[in-house]
Amino acid sequence: MLPLNKCRMTSNTDFLPILIQFVFVAAFIALMIGVSHYVGPKRHSKNKDANFECGVKQYGNARIPFSVKYFLVAILFVLFDVEVIFLYPWAVNFREFGIDGLWKMVMFMGLLLVGFFYVMKKGALEWE
Amino acid sequence: MAENIKMVEAPEGFSGEGFFATSVDKVVGLARSKSLWPLPFATSCCGIEFMATMAPHYDLARFGSERPSFSPRQADMLLVMGTIAKKMAPVLRQVYEQMAEPRWVISVGACACSGGVFDTYSVLQGIDKVIPVDVYVPGCPPRPEQILDGIMKLQELVRTEPMKRRDSPEYKALLASYGINVI
Numbered sequence: 001m002l003p004l005n006k007c008r009m010t011s012n013t014d015f016l017p018i019l020i021q022f023v024f025v026a027a028f029i030a031l032m033i034g035v036s037h038y039v040g041p042k043r044h045s046k047n048k049d050a051n052f053e054c055g056v057k058q059y060g061n062a063r064i065p066f067s068v069k070y071f072l073v074a075i076l077f078v079l080f081d082v083e084v085i086f087l088y089p090w091a092v093n094f095r096e097f098g099i100d101g102l103w104k105m106v107m108f109m110g111l112l113l114v115g116f117f118y119v120m121k122k123g124a125l126e127w128e
Numbered sequence: 129m130a131e132n133i134k135m136v137e138a139p140e141g142f143s144g145e146g147f148f149a150t151s152v153d154k155v156v157g158l159a160r161s162k163s164l165w166p167l168p169f170a171t172s173c174c175g176i177e178f179m180a181t182m183a184p185h186y187d188l189a190r191f192g193s194e195r196p197s198f199s200p201r202q203a204d205m206l207l208v209m210g211t212i213a214k215k216m217a218p219v220l221r222q223v224y225e226q227m228a229e230p231r232w233v234i235s236v237g238a239c240a241c242s243g244g245v246f247d248t249y250s251v252l253q254g255i256d257k258v259i260p261v262d263v264y265v266p267g268c269p270p271r272p273e274q275i276l277d278g279i280m281k282l283q284e285l286v287r288t289e290p291m292k293r294r295d296s297p298e299y300k301a302l303l304a305s306y307g308i309n310v311i
Contacts (some may be wrong), residue, residue: 041294043310047225052199055219055226 072124083112136162138215152292160204160230161287164194165204167227169220171210172272177269178209186272200227205239205282211239212252224259225308229294232286233261234278234307238268260302 040117052056089107090097097104139158141150166188170178181188182196197203200223212220224233228249235255238244243253255261262285265278293299303310 039228043229045225045293045308045310047222048310050226052226055222085306 065118069127076119080112080116083109138271145241146192155205156291157287157289160289161192161283162233163194164204164283164286165202166193167198167200167206167223167224168196169206169208169209169210170238171212171216174236174240174269177221177272177275178207178236178261181272181275186276188240188279193279200224203227204230205232205279207234207236208240208255209236211244211246212224212255213250214252215250217252217258220255221258221306221308222243228245230286232263232282232290233259234263234265234282235261236265236267236275237270238266244268258306260306 001059086108087105090101136158138148139150139154141148141154143149168175168178170176180186193205200206206224206227207221224231233255235241239246239251240255243251245268247253252258263278263282265274267274271279
């Protein structure tokens with residue numbers, strides 16, 4: 001008689017094949033890269049290894065100064081995005097949290113709002 | 129369908145039921161010759177003829193040169209098309225030296241082969257004064273069919289080239305005679 005209940009909870013050892021597969025994949029990739037690095041024919045000379053600059057001599061390094069406004073916008077985005085992430089669980093459970101939760105969230109957002117006013121007054125959001 | 133479709137012949141080898149055995153040199157030669165990626169080093173009028181060769185009417189891409197690359201690191205054949213001035217010669221040499229082996233050079237047009245009509249103080253009289261050349265395509269400018277013929281001759285050269293050529297003393301002597309010392 002076949003067992004009627006075929007469901008069972010997944011235990012830790014069920015994921016062992018995935019780990020073995022991962023180890024094999026990593027070993028295979030390392031082997032391919034290692035073999036091609038050591039066995040592959042290569043030639044070196046001073047000119048050949050120099051950076052390609054369309055045949056002319058290379059001067060200096062490729063790091064050019066760039067405007068800090070890109071960095072500022074990106075970092076402010078990260079900060080306010082983290083704030084928004086904190087808002088999501090409150091949005092789901094706001095009824096259970098009640099007035100108490102509202103007050104705590106208002107305090108949290110108020111602190112961040114002060115920071116936001118500081119950023120605006122300092123002109124970090126000026127693009128030009 | 130047309131009956132005059134030319135198929136690539138298989139290299140000589142031993143075949144049997146479900147297998148075909150040949151030498152690595154032949155297979156690699158076949159693969160290399162049918163996928164030569166050009167580096168168009170076009171300076172003058174021959175460059176315009178090359179543009180016509182790449183265009184659909186003459187279509188170089190069907191010979192395997194589907195991807196012209198302006199970076200020497202990813203190109204197989206250097207197509208020098210046009211007058212090379214003496215000021216340009218070190219630039220050409222640097223580009224050739226930065227190409228990854230195996231690499232071949234086709235000199236297209238009279239100016240690249242020998243200076244052409246410009247026998248003057250500023251024009252390099254032939255690129256083989258600075259880099260080793262495999263195929264010379266004469267013409268001023270050569271017709272696209274001639275450029276294709278040059279590439280086909282190069283394909284024949286590539287197909288029969290042994291894989292160990294880069295280690296042979298003749299090759300090293302050839303490069304040393306141009307001052308290109310690679311270790």
